[in-house]
Amino acid sequence: MKKNRLFENIVHGIFLILGLITVGCVLLITVYLIISGIPAIREIRLFNFLFGKEWASTAAEPKYGILPFILTSVYGTAGAILIGVPIGFFTAVYLSKVANKKVRAVIEAAVNLLAGIPSVVYGLVGMLVLVPAVREIFNVPDGASLLAAIIVLAIMILPNIIKVSITALDAVPKEYEDASLALGATPTETFFKVSVPAAKSGIAAAVVLGVGRAIGEAMAVMMVAGNVANMPSLFESVRFLTTAVASEMAYSSPGSLQRNALFSIALVLFLFIMLINATLNFFLKRNKEK
Amino acid sequence: MKKIISLLTVAMLVVCALAGCSGNKDAVATDGSTSMNKVIGALGEAFENETGITVTYNATGSSAGIQAVLEGRCDIGLASRNLKDDEKAKGLEETILAYDGIAIIVNPNNPVSDLDVETIAKIYTGEIKNWKEVGGNDAEIVLIGREAGSGTRDGFEDITDTKDKCDYRQELTSTGDVITTVASNPGAIGYASLASVKDTVKVLTVDGIAPSEETIKDGSYVVQRPFVLVTKKDAKLSENAQKFFDYITSEAANEIISGAGVVPAK
Numbered sequence: 001m002k003k004n005r006l007f008e009n010i011v012h013g014i015f016l017i018l019g020l021i022t023v024g025c026v027l028l029i030t031v032y033l034i035i036s037g038i039p040a041i042r043e044i045r046l047f048n049f050l051f052g053k054e055w056a057s058t059a060a061e062p063k064y065g066i067l068p069f070i071l072t073s074v075y076g077t078a079g080a081i082l083i084g085v086p087i088g089f090f091t092a093v094y095l096s097k098v099a100n101k102k103v104r105a106v107i108e109a110a111v112n113l114l115a116g117i118p119s120v121v122y123g124l125v126g127m128l129v130l131v132p133a134v135r136e137i138f139n140v141p142d143g144a145s146l147l148a149a150i151i152v153l154a155i156m157i158l159p160n161i162i163k164v165s166i167t168a169l170d171a172v173p174k175e176y177e178d179a180s181l182a183l184g185a186t187p188t189e190t191f192f193k194v195s196v197p198a199a200k201s202g203i204a205a206a207v208v209l210g211v212g213r214a215i216g217e218a219m220a221v222m223m224v225a226g227n228v229a230n231m232p233s234l235f236e237s238v239r240f241l242t243t244a245v246a247s248e249m250a251y252s253s254p255g256s257l258q259r260n261a262l263f264s265i266a267l268v269l270f271l272f273i274m275l276i277n278a279t280l281n282f283f284l285k286r287n288k289e290k
Numbered sequence: 291m292k293k294i295i296s297l298l299t300v301a302m303l304v305v306c307a308l309a310g311c312s313g314n315k316d317a318v319a320t321d322g323s324t325s326m327n328k329v330i331g332a333l334g335e336a337f338e339n340e341t342g343i344t345v346t347y348n349a350t351g352s353s354a355g356i357q358a359v360l361e362g363r364c365d366i367g368l369a370s371r372n373l374k375d376d377e378k379a380k381g382l383e384e385t386i387l388a389y390d391g392i393a394i395i396v397n398p399n400n401p402v403s404d405l406d407v408e409t410i411a412k413i414y415t416g417e418i419k420n421w422k423e424v425g426g427n428d429a430e431i432v433l434i435g436r437e438a439g440s441g442t443r444d445g446f447e448d449i450t451d452t453k454d455k456c457d458y459r460q461e462l463t464s465t466g467d468v469i470t471t472v473a474s475n476p477g478a479i480g481y482a483s484l485a486s487v488k489d490t491v492k493v494l495t496v497d498g499i500a501p502s503e504e505t506i507k508d509g510s511y512v513v514q515r516p517f518v519l520v521t522k523k524d525a526k527l528s529e530n531a532q533k534f535f536d537y538i539t540s541e542a543a544n545e546i547i548s549g550a551g552v553v554p555a556k
Binding site for chain 2: 056058127128141142144227228237239247248
């Protein structure tokens with residue numbers, strides 16, 4: 001009996017340690033980012049760093065203003081949401097409420113596949129197909145632009161939005177819909193006036209999740225956005241927060257202001273993600289309380 | 291139960307240690323310029339065939355490779371530029387392995403086939419904005435370059451004297467991306483290591499001289515830069531690393547170096 005107890009305790013201990021690994025990683029990353037991100041901000045001054053309009057890290061007189069990156073990330077994410085959410089939302093409503101089983105199975109498989117495609121593949125296809133297409137269609141000298149990045153991001157966040165929204169819509173009790181139908185509402189009225197409002201916090205969570213994915217994406221965006229630190233404009237080459245870190249990290253020498261400033265960018269990005277996560281938790285909690 | 295776990299752990303540790311040992315003992319670690327991929331790959335392969343010693347290559351970029359030597363993370367650093375004075379002051383030594391021509395590339399459909407360095411500089415600084423100003427079609431010039439810190443960009447901007455003044459439309463993170471982009475945009479101009487240029491783009495002549503082994507070696511093709519081996523001045527290389535160093539700087543290696551599309555220094 002005693003031996004059994006000991007064994008149980010050991011197992012519990014092991015599980016606790018394994019659980020703490022995750023917590024430890026998060027703490028480590030947070031602390032590391034803050035420690036390595038603060039010095040550059042202090043040296044450049046917070047205001048100049050966040051609101052400076054020029055980034056020239058390797059120039060003789062380096063300038064470290066990340067406003068173009070912040071705005072690009074915000075605009076890019078907003079654009080992706082603007083395109084991705086309506087498509088994703090209506091797809092989810094269709095799949096959850098209207099489509100028959102076979103159609104749903106096929107489309108869901110496609111959505112899952114889309115979710116599994118590595119971001120570098122999105123980037124590659126974007127670079128070879130989308131960028132030249134943007135150039136031709138809009139008659140601009142070069143297609144690598146904010147618009148191309150927005151389109152790629154919109155496609156990338158579709159699976160997240162669709163899958164999470166479907167889960168939320170599927171969880172709406174059938175009695176609600178039956179009651180609505182029994183009262184004489186048409187199916188379409190029922191879906192949009194009963195099912196969707198009942199699932200709204202789940203759908204909101206889906207949107208926030210999409211925002212998180214879009215703002216954190218680096219690889220695909222790097223291949224289609226052109227990566228020049230311009231203030232964002234739809235047909236100009238732009239650089240996102242993520243790509244600003246990724247494209248210069250390999251070449252910056254450790255301890256230099258440039259490297260430290262890259263950590264500061266990462267810290268800003270991290271704060272954005274935290275904000276998004278907090279929003280997500282807020283919606284999920286509200287969902288549960290219902 | 292506990293015994294089994296501890297036995298497993300020990301076994302795993304032993305396996306890891308052994309694997310680690312065999313990996314480190316033989317291999318010569320090189321680290322640095324992404325542009326030197328081809329030449330170091332070819333040299334490493336030939337060296338391995340001859341001696342059985344593996345050569346690893348980490349494509350991180352010139353500055354990162356120099357840093358890696360300083361920190362002792364690799365045996366030989368690879369840089370596609372000369373060492374800066376402050377890097378030499380840290381006790382590093384450079385040995386020129388080869389010269390690489392930087393090719394100026396345009397889309398194959400572009401009628402322009404020759405530019406001089408001054409015009410290239412004017413194009414890249416945004417002074418000349420349309421191809422018709424240099425005898426081409428009426429189309430906006432799209433400037434494709436590499437990201438800040440890239441050895442190729444550094445080399446190009448040094449040679450054309452356009453440091454910090456280039457008005458890029460796109461800053462891409464690899465030579466392959468530059469070539470792909472130039473090949474797909476009729477108004478694009480870019481630069482890339484001559485060794486990695488493919489048929490999908492057109493290589494311009496500079497001052498009427500096409501980049502080739504002869505023109506780079508005799509200096510008449512001006513857009514060129516050195517490929518440099520970086521070592522520590524006061525520290526001795528490991529036995530294998532020294533063997534590799536001697537091998538690639540010997541005349542026997544010249545053929546392999548030219549085979550990789552660059553011009554041997556000796």
